[in-house]
Amino acid sequence: MTPGRRVEPLILGLAIASILGAFLTALGSLEEALTEHWLVIAAFVAAIAIGDVFRVQMPSGRVMTPVATSSAIGLAVLGPVEGEAPFDVPAGVVLIIVAAASGVGLGLCRLFGRPVDWTAGAVRTIGVGITAALMRNLPLADGGPWAWQLNPDKPRWLIAVIMLGVAAAGLYVDLVLTGLVRAQRRSMPMRRALAEELGEAQSLTLGLLAAGPLVALLAPIVGLAGLPLGLLPVVLTHIAVRRFVTNRETYRQTIATLSRLTEVAGYTPTGHAARVASLSVGIGRAMDLPSAEVEDLEYAALLHDLGQVGLRSPIPEGATVLAAPDDQRRIASEGATIVRRTEVLDRVADLMERQTMPFRHVREWGEEIPVPSRIIKVANAFDDFSHGSTDPDAVAAALERINLGLGYEYDPEVVDALIRSIPAQP
Template sequence: MTSKSTSRVERLVLAIAIAMVVWAVVSGYDGLLAAVGDHSVVLGSFLVVIAVGELFRVRMPSGRVAAPVATGSALALALLGPVYNRADLDVSSGVVTLVLAAALVLAMVIRKALKRSTEWYLVAARTIGATVTAWLVRIGSDGGHGVWAWQVNAERPSWLVAVVMLLAAAVGLYIDLVLTALVRARRKGLPGAVTLRDELGEAQALTLGVLAAGPLVAFLAPVIGLAALPLGLLPMVLTYVAVRRYTNNRATYRQTIGTLSRLTEVAGYTPTGHAARVAARSVTIARVLGMHAQEIQDLEYAALLHDLGQVGLRSPIPEGATVMTSPDDQRRIASEGARIVRRTEVLDHVADLMERQTTPFRHVREWGEQIPVESRIIKVANAFDDYSHGRADQASVDAALERIHLGLGYEYDPEVVEALIRTVQEQRI
């Protein structure tokens, strides 16, 4: 299955979101007309902010895509109760769903016109999550207003209302994250638990900022009215800016290392694209094995630079295929590359991974030597690219896998090879 195909999970998420919108139309059409008449400015403001927020997404290093402004605004709309003193924004959860769906569809049309990625499953997951939050805060007696009857009539302490709102927002937000993770896992052929861990842990500060935005807007609204929307979202927006700057810095750092990795290609020591292919394959294998994001980052850097030691050779290896050289030559190349990287004084761990990449797996099996799994992955990914000569046709791939199987358990870690086979099979589907 490729990332462009539509998985069964993705179709299910889209179907649930569509069913919620249809239900909202059927059950809340009259309420929508009344709400638009009574609260047109408020609902229109939320529609615009959600749509604009969807245009400003941030893509994390793992590939996770977040739209914090849109998500925070959607949760705020679901939680919003009193707006102007004693005048309530008395709308049903169906109205919340319809306003949110209209805003997100508008944003997707604009993104399509701007030739940006649409990724409808993100919109569907966001719709489901915010709708669930709207349902939760409207459960209960007191005329069906749920927790809002507590706030308006002062029958409950405000801190308890805040806790209820926070929990309701958390349920909706984490439903969004779980659905998104499941779709990404199916699209990329990765373990669901690993993808979910990335979703929940990679940008926790951003997630917490989104979670707090809705209740903050809801509590500010009775005091300052519609101005609560920009003021309540401000802390989350600042967090978004910080995370965006972090991801840009990571991308720049990655580009710098990628440029350095091409030194051997420019000098004629390795084939064009070899380092990038080994790095991409290594990262995919690591994700199949369930490695953490920080481990994958160091692995990618080490894989990009794994052949750097070849610049010290007097004459290039034929086709740059280190797998064809003697074990002593392989160790010298790896050691020289690690020595160069250690001079940066910030990539010592990456240098260690590079230095151990040539160690045969039998050292682990027979002598109990500790070889980092990252180094074992690089060894397998490099051998696969060397044996296949960088080609992706079935004959070249099968020939490469056959050569690797000859060294299974001796040169190569069987678990890593199994993960390699899974990545190859996913590409063929």
Template sequence: MRERLRRIDLRGAVGVLFAGSVLVSLWLSLGSVGRLAGGVALELLLFLVAIALGETARITILTGRETAPMSTAAALGLALTALSDPGERQVDAAVVVATISVGMVGGLLILRLVTGSARWGGTAARLLAAASAAVIYRSVEFSDHTLIQWQEIWRSERWLVAIVMLVVGTVAMVVELTVEATVRAGRDHAPLVRSIVDGVRSSGGLATALVTSGALIALAEFAVGVAALPLFLFPLLLTYFAVQRYSSIRTTYRQTIGALSSLTDRAGYTRTSHAERVAELSVAVGRDLGMGQRELTDLEYAALLHDLGQVALRAPIPQGATVMAAPADQQRIAHDGAEIVRTTGVLNNVATILEAQTTPYRQVREFGQDLPMSSRIIKVANAYDDLSTPADGDERAMERIHLGLGYEYDPRVVDSLTRVLERRRGRTPLSTG
């Protein structure tokens, strides 16, 4: 039961909430749109276009989280901006949320048409975050006034307005990170709470920048009008190009590691694509165990390079199955691989994982040795791939692994591997209590 609770898949609920927010906001805003003054309608249209274009300009940050900073900043800015017609009647939250909805959904559709695919989870998180900010700022009353009304009352105390905007923006970003982590946890079969904590912790810097940008857009709109939108989105545009460049460098970095890992395949030391299979399985197990994205990155790199030390062998191991080699040979392969990786000067964590990948789990159980979880995962994943054959499937491999349970292999990792394999077969793992 506890295992099921920590892995609840809420993607369906988020999808329903996303669609419901769009439809309800559109329905509630129908009666108000026709009464908007021309200047306000034009300002809403400009925000809508900025949000839509920002939604197509997505970036993937180090943790693997896909985000659209310009869309988020523009949506927050609109949620906090004091739009009003000549009669000083404030634009209600439904119109603001409807504008944000049309912009984000429009951007999502454009991206899907251009690229052929686009994830909706991030869009849903951004929409729900901006909608929460708009509702809190424009509809919820505090001491008989909404925050947008207090903004008019505090017209001469803009610093107080700024603080309130930052607080509301922070709440909105917590909503976004939580919803996005929830979707990602369901998609990747990762623990829900761990995914939320990892998402909030890893994206704090970017979230702070977006909250500040949204507040600045709303504050500057009071002084310079809609010109505040391009004025404060331009720095985010430069950031977008910088992160895109950094992302391309990291992609090249990953490809280089992948090419290095294929040396053992091409030299005949291991079976074809052995390293890729071990890396894929290791990451799935690591994610199932609740590892953070930075840990998963090191785990993936180490799994890709785990057999690199075989290039120093005089004669290849039959089929490259290190699990069948003598313990001394396994340790020498791990040590040689770690030393090769250390020469790069930038993969010290990966080298540490590689050096400990053949250490039996009993060293932890009996002597309290500090054995990295990534090393334990690679040991199990490598054994599984070495022992699996097309004829026998994975049953023989799992039988052999269970024979070494608690001695060679960490029981937690083996249990996680079992869950991953059951999901691959399309079955739900049975509860263990």
């Protein structure tokens, strides 16, 4: 099940309503805070805005802003600051400051020509607002956890644990809302989107949980210097993740370049491998495959025709679906052999090798054919039959040809997912 198309407007509306409510209830406190804490506010606004500019895009496409989020959490739990007055402001003031800082950051992104995602800023504002409210309003003795920071008799470890707890509450609201948005944008099942969101972001989540409270715990000792010191582990992690993502993108580009070898040599039509890969990924997501399997599926689909480079003469229009079964198996086997020589794509090679096996082998003989291999078979047949055209008549003709082999050559569940995926394809 995918969420309705109103998820993003609802999140934006909730963020705007929260900001307006904060203005109405904390306007007097905001003026006082800007006068008394202008230096602290300026430092955190700068950190959030700069963190928005220096973002990192994960392999799945998820954009993360760990420095900005950590800074916002630090502001939400901040208490005493060496050399400054204690940051004793209502949660509404924190929410307004974070929203304003996010607006500045997104404005800088637009200035530098980078994509602007207002929904991401709204999600962060909501999450940090929850953290700030819990920090100030938890029904505990002696004024609650924020006031405990000013009480030397309260154990520091207990305050740190509470900071981690309220930070986690806001962060996981952030992750869930981001997962809902992702499910809507990518037409993914909501359960899968949430699972991937919690799984992929988990590596940075623990760092974000620690960084915000660390800033607040350092501030009474080193003042505003606690902001860069507390963020240093997140910055180093950010740099490492960026390098990882860059390496993965280079890896994918290398595979994409290799997939065009058959096109350059004249064995397959231009764009065939890319179209089959794009359609295969759409089908995989519609079938709720895990992200790791979708990634292998994409690589295998990009390289599915690689074995054609060993042919003495090209297949007409490169349409392997029209070749004899023995020729199809030989092409798949040759391609898998080439890929296995890399010694890092064995799983992809296995998917490629089994892509030509008819579905009846599963039904009649109980053979094991991986679902990604079944997907590639259907996606390749669709592109061969439609000749890569998105014309409604060509699409209908391709589906009709596939339906003739339904349950015999092609997995009915995969074909159903193909039909659901076609409208989402460019």
